[in-house]
Amino acid sequence: MTPDELLREVVKMLEALDVPYAIGGSVASIAYGEPRATLDIDVVVDLDAPDIARLMDHLDPDVFHLDAEQAADAVARKGQFNVIAPKAGLKIDFFVAGDEIELRQIADRRRLPALPDLDANFSPPEELILKKLQYFAAGGSDKHLRDIAAMLAISPEEIDRADIATRAADLGLSDLWHVVSADEGGTR
Secondary structure: OOHHHHHHHHHHHHHHOOOOEEEEHHHHHHHHOOOOOOOEEEEEEOOOHHHHHHHHHHOOOOOOEEOHHHHHHHHHHOOEEEEEEOOOOEEEEEEEOOOHHHHHHHHOOEEEEEEOOEEEEEOOHHHHHHHHHHHHHHHOOHHHHHHHHHHHHHOHHHOOHHHHHHHHHHOOOHHHHHHHHOOOOOOO
16 A cells, blocks of 8 residues: 555545545645655544444455544544554554644635545645644654745745734744744745
């Protein structure tokens, strides 16, 4: 299984199950920015406890592993769980929508080409940028800042910078946003 095949599988599964979703993470930043390697797919989902059994029924157990207890716990606490394709070394990280950004990722999702012959729901760039600012602040990985800088450089017309600035201030991320969004200096 390739990353593209995994992406196709997750989109078809979520749409067949009628689960509200938005692709986030590096796959979404690639849609608005520039390509980079990734072995996982981040998806924000709106799931309830019964949806876990439906996911398990849809996944081929010879290809995928889903820990039902971990998933049920994630649904209950609005956290994260994953589905792993061990033979391929790939995974899907599911984030159960719980905070304002995640809820807006789903509510304001955009339908974009995921593959040449497949459209999917993607996080809007503003929500994606805010999440990446949070991840950088929590863990310090420069890949998040590089993804944001690429999105701002490649898709500036699709991004509401004023909205991000306002909401970054509310989240205590203004200084970081100013650095990454600076026209000169910053991370570009």
